[in-house]
Amino acid sequence: MKTYISVLGLLSLASTALALWPIPRNMSESDKVSLAPTHITTGSSSQGCPSLQKLVLRYGDLISGELFTPPDLYLNGTVQSIDGSVSYLEVNIRNVSDFIIDLDTDESYELDIPVSGKAQLNANTYYGALRGLETYSQLLTNDGHGRRVIRNTPIKISDSPYFPHRGILFDTARNYYSVDAIKHTIDAMSYNKLNVLHWHIVDSQSWPVESKLHPQLADNGAYSPQDRYSYSDVKDIIQYAKDRGVRVIPEFDMPGHTYIIGKSFPDIMSCLNVQPKWSEFAAEPPSGQLDITNPKALSLAKDIIKEYSALFPDSHFHVGGDEVNMNCWEKSNTMQDYLAAHSGATVNHVLKQFYQGIHDTIIASGKVGFCWEETIFHQNFTVPKGTAVQSWIDSDSVRKTVMAGYNAIASPYEYYYLDCGHGGWLSDVVGNSWCDPYKSWSKVYSYNPLANITNPEHQKRVLGGEVALWAEQSDEHVMDSYLWPRSSAHAEILWSGPIDPKTNKQRAPIDAITRLHAQRYRMLGRGIRGAPLQPLWCAQNPGNCSA
């Protein structure tokens, strides 16, 4: 018996002996081995919840189809004797009607696995049960003789996320991703307890989503009639994500990154596809920004917010605001006319008016705003209280954001831009890109969203973070290996917290790699083709591959 203490007493600190990912925040375990049931049932009070019934069925199927051997147990982990048998897992949730996934959703759960007898999973909500079932599924391993067992019983887990916002940014504009590819990624997210799909759905290169208000946006803006998302596709994705504990937050980036709108509305655009000197007008080709002097441009922006606020149920609505190019407007005739007619006005004033119109519309639509850090730091626009500000440029921006009183989402490119490291992609470039090198899993894992933030009130405003897969050089054919298991590294820091309670220091890759190998191989078995971290020899021989 290693560290087992009554559930009423103090739960021991998280162990690495079990192949759990992310590691539960409180866990006790012991030294017995129990035969594991695949049978899952719901307690009597939870039987009126059809969603829970479906969930239990889904995890029952997943578990029955899985007989997993973590690689570190392959050589020396065969079970010598079985100490007991768990009869079944009973799942209970206290609030059977609470079926909303959003920023404040309760994802906590308690899991109690005896050596023999009934195992129990208790949670306040469907989403707590979902997280607990994922943990339960990860406890089941092959004993080396083809039997499904739970090692280290009895086990007690009391778990909940450290940060409420744990996401992946998915860019479906630079290159298209099919509905199936997005669902596949949602599956993978749920295996890692990630809960936000930030859907950067449109950008300068394409507009793949149907608009009922302005159908020409997708008619002219999708790469092909096949490369688009209908309303029904979007609803399907949202429902699929909801079932798996993933919020879908759309981003409609404005007023920059909007060339594609110009295919339908050229009269409301500035610096539309300037060639070959696009770089004076945009961060990447094609150039094009909404003409912020033109009331029709703001009107279209408002239409977009209104239309898609209704389509996407999440509380948050992302309006981009990154990488606006002032030169694009400064060189435009309409801006020059405007400034001539409005003494004392500047481009920044006009832009702030535009931002104001956008953020007012978000609030009028009943949403919380979400935007990139340039909005507040480069343009000095005062976003409404409660707005979530996403940082990517400066790793100190999270601290500055919460000091300024806003909620912060951390996506520092130096740690979290998973697209980086594939070299420059412009047609005539032989060399690196601005954000090389590649962010290895250990680099991702080494980021602490709370770095240099000591005031607990400020810490609370750090809602979490998102790794980003910008799609200049990726699409659904490569996404698995670009996302996984690096997004798993991110997921653990955000779920389990950046500090290892065993050491009271920031979590270190060396303490995680054995479990991350297991998570990668487990996900392979579930169809998620993540990249290997090391030679399998290292995974089979833990501790032998340190520098």
Next chain:
Amino acid sequence: MKTYISVLGLLSLASTALALWPIPRNMSESDKVSLAPTHITTGSSSQGCPSLQKLVLRYGDLISGELFTPPDLYLNGTVQSIDGSVSYLEVNIRNVSDFIIDLDTDESYELDIPVSGKAQLNANTYYGALRGLETYSQLLTNDGHGRRVIRNTPIKISDSPYFPHRGILFDTARNYYSVDAIKHTIDAMSYNKLNVLHWHIVDSQSWPVESKLHPQLADNGAYSPQDRYSYSDVKDIIQYAKDRGVRVIPEFDMPGHTYIIGKSFPDIMSCLNVQPKWSEFAAEPPSGQLDITNPKALSLAKDIIKEYSALFPDSHFHVGGDEVNMNCWEKSNTMQDYLAAHSGATVNHVLKQFYQGIHDTIIASGKVGFCWEETIFHQNFTVPKGTAVQSWIDSDSVRKTVMAGYNAIASPYEYYYLDCGHGGWLSDVVGNSWCDPYKSWSKVYSYNPLANITNPEHQKRVLGGEVALWAEQSDEHVMDSYLWPRSSAHAEILWSGPIDPKTNKQRAPIDAITRLHAQRYRMLGRGIRGAPLQPLWCAQNPGNCSA
């Protein structure tokens, strides 16, 4: 009519208007559009060659299943009118019995596509026909109305490879690749006219290939009973590769990189898995080298060469020889005893004796030796004349190798190591690896194996090159996106030559990217999930994404 000249006259320089990859070395084309047949037949003189019949059937199937629109033709490439109809393709080979793929195989072919009537493909060998059929398949595109056409008819192509050795190094020891994964890669190689699979089959981490002479090597050395290649698997792969114009050259790396042999023969090893200070004894964990003072070690090495020389029919046999660690032997008792007993001897002398024994055995086995550059440059061993020396460390090594009178294979890590750029992989490292950054396709494309080699006699000794996918951080789940289309970039330089005949300068990525987009998307349709180079917008709008 752009540049059409009679086949008897001078063929025009290669064009980029057609989506061919690699670009044929001599091609004329014009401005007509012809309906394309999927029917392929063999001429009367070639009908006695069952392999050719099979090949023609295979390409007939491939073509019938494909209706490809290169992305640059999507927006503005719809055909307005059809000028003629090609009735069928007739394939003739002059030597129906010449069915050996090796260094000196004739891969040349001529392809003649009229506006209307019979198209003809003539070659000296099966392999010329194979290369020509691949080119033919790439000529067929969607006219924008769902019809299969050939653009730019009449077309005449006279093609042959610039370098005879065009390869991919595949490492199945750090991580295992299934037989299907290897065959899949062979398919992809044939779509790019690559012709050498350098099978780095074993290394310190695992020994996945069956040995009939010493069965314990795989019994103890494979990662699992599933992770191994039987003799029948190897023969199956060799036959599959042969049918697709790919030589399979095995590498059995000795005397370094051999820890795994120690699982079966610990008594013939030095510095076996020293921990934690493996780095004093090896380039990566686990450490372990054959004990070169022990006659039993040389004897085993000879057994390995003899056994696998018989299994692999290729003329060349690779014996590694890279990254030997002198300290491993200097610190060993057996070496110290040996040096004490042999006055004047040094570790280098002993190593050279070992190399001599190995290379003598290669020759006695009827093979041509193939080894890494350290053998001649670091150890100053004089390999037998005709040996192919593979360089990887110094990009000037190719020049030095041919100056020294040897044949050279270029694999400079700075250009050709496709595994690089994924960060350090040791368990406790947060940061880059020795060979970062990632080698982008344009970086691969920018390498000229003949750089600084002016003497034509020396140039002839540059047999070609190999990109390498070392497998510390890769396996079959990620191979497609790591290999493609970067290996395509390599393939064009080696098939079409490093110099663009239109400009008489080294080929430039800007002149290739439109075709490479097409090749990537074509390969996607054939099941090869390579990485996208750019946003699809750039592929659909050529010339708009330059720096």
